[in-house]
Amino acid sequence: xxxxxxxxxxxxxxxxxxxxxxxxxxxxxxxxxxxxxxxxxxxxxxxxxxxxxxxxxxxxxxxxxxxxxxxxxxxxxxxxxxxxxxxxxxxxxxxxxxxxxxxxxxxxxxxxxxxxxxxxxxxxxxxxxxxxxxxxxxxxxxxxxxxxxxxxxxxxxxxxxxxxxxxxxxxxxxxxxxxxxxxxxxxxxxxxxxxxxxxxxxxxxxxxxxxxxxxxxxxxxxxxxxxxxxxxxxxxxxxxxxxxxxxxxxxxxxxxxxxxxxxxxxxxxxxxxxxxxxxxxxxxxxxxxxxxxxxxxxxxxxxxxxxxxxxxxxxxxxxxxxxxxxxxxxxxxxxxxxxxxxxxxx
Numbered sequence: 001x002x003x004x005x006x007x008x009x010x011x012x013x014x015x016x017x018x019x020x021x022x023x024x025x026x027x028x029x030x031x032x033x034x035x036x037x038x039x040x041x042x043x044x045x046x047x048x049x050x051x052x053x054x055x056x057x058x059x060x061x062x063x064x065x066x067x068x069x070x071x072x073x074x075x076x077x078x079x080x081x082x083x084x085x086x087x088x089x090x091x092x093x094x095x096x097x098x099x100x101x102x103x104x105x106x107x108x109x110x111x112x113x114x115x116x117x118x119x120x121x122x123x124x125x126x127x128x129x130x131x132x133x134x135x136x137x138x139x140x141x142x143x144x145x146x147x148x149x150x151x152x153x154x155x156x157x158x159x160x161x162x163x164x165x166x167x168x169x170x171x172x173x174x175x176x177x178x179x180x181x182x183x184x185x186x187x188x189x190x191x192x193x194x195x196x197x198x199x200x201x202x203x204x205x206x207x208x209x210x211x212x213x214x215x216x217x218x219x220x221x222x223x224x225x226x227x228x229x230x231x232x233x234x235x236x237x238x239x240x241x242x243x244x245x246x247x248x249x250x251x252x253x254x255x256x257x258x259x260x261x262x263x264x265x266x267x268x269x270x271x272x273x274x275x276x277x278x279x280x281x282x283x284x285x286x287x288x289x290x291x292x293x294x295x296x297x298x299x300x301x302x303x304x305x306x307x308x309x310x311x312x313x314x315x316x317x318x319x320x321x322x323x324x325x326x327x328x329x330x331x332x333x334x335x336x337x338x339x340x341x342x343x344x345x346x
Contacts, residue, residue, distance in 0.1 A: 007050040016046040023047075027101060044099060069097055069315055070105045070128040071156075074135045074200070075231055077108050083231055084259050084287040085304050086134075089156070092308025093132065100316055102129075130315045132156055135200050152318040154311050158201040165318060167310045167329040171202050174300045174333035175209025178254050178282045181298070181335055183217045186344035187252040187280060190214070191225045191243045193236045193264060195256030195284065198228060206256045206284065225250055233262035240267035251344050252280035258287045258299055265293070276342035286336055295339035303331050 009027075013020045018039060025035055026043040035043075046052075071093060073080055080086060094104050105128060122128045130152035133143060147153055147164050155166035182190050192210050194203040211221055224246060227239030236255060240263065243250055255261040261283040268275060275281055275295055283290060283299040290297035310329055317324055 007052045012046050016043045065129050068128045070107045072107045072133045085285045088304030089308040092305035093312040096309045096312035132311045154315045169302045170330045171205035172209040175206040176213045177335045179213035182252040189250045191250035191253035193229045193239045193255045229260040236260045236263040237267050240264035256284050258283040258285045258290045280341040298338045298341040301334040301336050
């Protein structure tokens with residue numbers, strides 16, 4: 001049986017009704033080529049329909065690029081596998097990169113790992129063209145060093161310096177909205193279990209939103225009501241038990257991640273308590289599983305797909321030398337009220 005002929009750039013040009021040079025400019029992402037948007041889309045559509053696969057090695061050699069972007073996660077592989085939110089972020093990043101001929105490499109950089117075994121080496125050894133660093137730490141000298149060296153970097157999370165590109169949700173406002181919802185239901189004794197250790201920017205900002213809502217309502221902050229989670233469902237079990245063991249336990253709890261909330265829900269049920277009759281629970285992220293829990297989980301919705309897409313869009317602009325419209329992008333959150341929160345009744 002004869003082997004099927006592999007589509008060529010000339011085939012794409014013929015199908016799209018353009019020159020081979022135009023196809024080359026579009027597929028190679030040549031900046032300042034003045035290709036109309038409609039023509040660019042026609043070329044990309046023709047390439048997809050023909051299942052055209054460019055000669056990656058030749059392209060990389062010509063452009064001096066690997067055509068790989070690393071999404072670096074400050075989580076262990078075990079924490080990554082438990083993070084349902086991450087899948088949508090990866091999907092958004094991948095879709096944006098594929099259009100430009102790039103591929104996404106997901107890299108787990110264990111928290112506390114030595115400098116040379118983490119993401120710095122990915123760029124220094126020319127394994128990738130740029131880094132999207134998710135869940136950045138509040139103080140990460142390695143990020144600053146790489147930025148000063150001119151490494152293309154986008155932080156998926158709030159930065160600690162104003163000149164490093166970043167995309168994130170407004171974690172402070174999202175957490176504030178969640179806790180304000182509980183306060184409006186009459187709750188005054190509100191616990192908090194973070195999504196991650198408080199050395200991470202996302203958990204720090206969500207704690208800030210929690211405290212802001214309490215302060216505005218005239219509720220004193222009680223550190224005994226705050227405990228750390230660590231990305232996984234199991235990380236909230238013991239913290240939830242500690243909250244329930246307090247002499248005056250909370251009537252509601254804000255948990256900084258829907259996935260982390262799962263363990264807390266199990267701990268509550270194990271005590272024979274009912275949600276929301278005995279205690280209200282609100283999560284954060286709005287991952288799909290929350291809609292199928294009983295009761296359905298009240299949460300704060302994050303645009304995970306858009307976060308991934310925007311991070312990839314920004315890293316490609318930096319690599320191509322294009323100016324960013326906004327260095328620090330913040331996407332809005334949305335309160336989603338379901339069945340796990342209810343008015344406080346004496």
